[in-house]
Amino acid sequence: MNDFLIRYLYKFPSSLSFMSELTEEQRKQWEEKIKKMSPEELQQLQKQQCVFCQIVAEKVPSKKVYEDSTCLAILDINPAAKGHLLLLPKEHYAIMPQVPEQVLKHVSIVTKYLSQILLKVTRADGTTIFIANGAAAGQRAQHFFIHLIPRKAGDVVIPAEERLVGLETAVKVKTTVEKKLLILLGGRKEIQKEEVRTQLLPELEMFVTSGSAKRYHTNKCPFAQNIPPEKKVTLLKEEAEKSGRKPCTCVSGKRIPLVKPIPGSKPKKKKEPLLKKISESKQSIILKKKNGREASLDDIANLFK
Amino acid sequence: MECEYCDILSGNSKIPLIYDDDAVVVVVKDMVYTPGQITIFPRNHFTILEQVPDEIVSRCMLVADKVSRAVFEVFQAEGTNILIQNGLGAGQIVPHFSIEVIPRIENDNLNLRWDTKPLPEDEMETTVMTLEKTLQEMDQEILAGKAAGEKPILEKSEVNKIDADAAKEKNRDNYLLKSIRKIP
Numbered sequence: 001m002n003d004f005l006i007r008y009l010y011k012f013p014s015s016l017s018f019m020s021e022l023t024e025e026q027r028k029q030w031e032e033k034i035k036k037m038s039p040e041e042l043q044q045l046q047k048q049q050c051v052f053c054q055i056v057a058e059k060v061p062s063k064k065v066y067e068d069s070t071c072l073a074i075l076d077i078n079p080a081a082k083g084h085l086l087l088l089p090k091e092h093y094a095i096m097p098q099v100p101e102q103v104l105k106h107v108s109i110v111t112k113y114l115s116q117i118l119l120k121v122t123r124a125d126g127t128t129i130f131i132a133n134g135a136a137a138g139q140r141a142q143h144f145f146i147h148l149i150p151r152k153a154g155d156v157v158i159p160a161e162e163r164l165v166g167l168e169t170a171v172k173v174k175t176t177v178e179k180k181l182l183i184l185l186g187g188r189k190e191i192q193k194e195e196v197r198t199q200l201l202p203e204l205e206m207f208v209t210s211g212s213a214k215r216y217h218t219n220k221c222p223f224a225q226n227i228p229p230e231k232k233v234t235l236l237k238e239e240a241e242k243s244g245r246k247p248c249t250c251v252s253g254k255r256i257p258l259v260k261p262i263p264g265s266k267p268k269k270k271k272e273p274l275l276k277k278i279s280e281s282k283q284s285i286i287l288k289k290k291n292g293r294e295a296s297l298d299d300i301a302n303l304f305k
Numbered sequence: 306m307e308c309e310y311c312d313i314l315s316g317n318s319k320i321p322l323i324y325d326d327d328a329v330v331v332v333v334k335d336m337v338y339t340p341g342q343i344t345i346f347p348r349n350h351f352t353i354l355e356q357v358p359d360e361i362v363s364r365c366m367l368v369a370d371k372v373s374r375a376v377f378e379v380f381q382a383e384g385t386n387i388l389i390q391n392g393l394g395a396g397q398i399v400p401h402f403s404i405e406v407i408p409r410i411e412n413d414n415l416n417l418r419w420d421t422k423p424l425p426e427d428e429m430e431t432t433v434m435t436l437e438k439t440l441q442e443m444d445q446e447i448l449a450g451k452a453a454g455e456k457p458i459l460e461k462s463e464v465n466k467i468d469a470d471a472a473k474e475k476n477r478d479n480y481l482l483k484s485i486r487k488i489p
Binding site: 063064065066075077078079080081082083096097099101104105106107108109111112113115116117118119120121124125126127128129130131132133134135136137138139149151152153156157158159160161162163164165166167169170171173174176177178180181182184185188189301 | 319320321322323324326327331333334335336337338340341342343352353354355356357359362363365366367368370371372373374375376377378379380382383384385386387388389390391392393394395396397398400407409410411413415416417418419420421422423424428429430432433435436437439440443
């Protein structure tokens, strides 16, 4: 992390703004000095040069909107729109990777509430939340902060547009990042998948077999999926045992046999119940129209439908 | 309602998934600002930021930070942008809250910067005042439990007491935000 930080600071010319005012020789001296500095000393040096730290210390005037012991929200002096806010931690951090987890957690929750307030006050249709890490990303001050910009339909805040790059590129990105990200996240976590839960349900005590077959299978067994629908017989556990058929290995759950599916007999696909959601949301829209209230958060969310 | 991100989770999409746990999912979309862009979204369906529970918002942000670090190192990026387009008016395309991490290098011809429109001093003053006022109103709502549509969190006498205290402090302090002020 420290190596990375130092490398980063060199790539970030504006992080030490006074450098541009020095002569070539003085700059070289400074660069030598910086190389010998510890990361803590570097951070201290940056802090002395930081306008936002002076705003936090109230040495420079600002329009404060919200303040607590960890962070401060002020109006941007060069706003993209009316109500454009900057949310910054009071402690000096140049970029996001330096920010401790606790502070980042707190700041993200404050972001949520400030965004909610912006929607209410500015009657915006949405908010753009933007963080720039590094000069290459358009960061202009050496203090980490979050932009909160209220948006109205049709305005342009992010001029670039997303374009289709194709799945091949996406897969390449995945394979490049995956390992590093998993190390940073501390490995993959086990999640309880739905399949595991459904096994506990009583209706899965039913088994399937073909009319002439000698064994019976669970619904998930590849053999079961290869049974043509017209020959498929569904049996309860007792029935299956009484019928004289033997259980497949899949029944005890020891081993699920590997069988290639026979072409033409495709396994059934489950469909997600989308209908319920639609009817609920429509109801809420209708309710709101009746009440004639001003736009709420749900209305903003419902604009998608 | 069709949701592209929920489709990824139900296995109906070819979009590659890098990481998922019980709260957060990390994927690589094929519609991006620049190749290398990575998307983080909560596992459960929420359309906009305001609907996402606090713990999940902060968890998403922490994962975004980790992704940003990974991107710095893996792609030799010189910077990253973290972008949340929250709401249709902000250009959100998929109706599922998400955070984009965009790797940047110098001169990559990617323009994510807005034009600024300076506000006159008096207009800035009124904006600050309305924002502060709304902050306080929101606290009142939460105090009285109106926002959640539940029983009041505090008895009325207690609310009055806090009101009086708040008046003493000339509205400096803020109850709602006190509750989210978890860090010493």
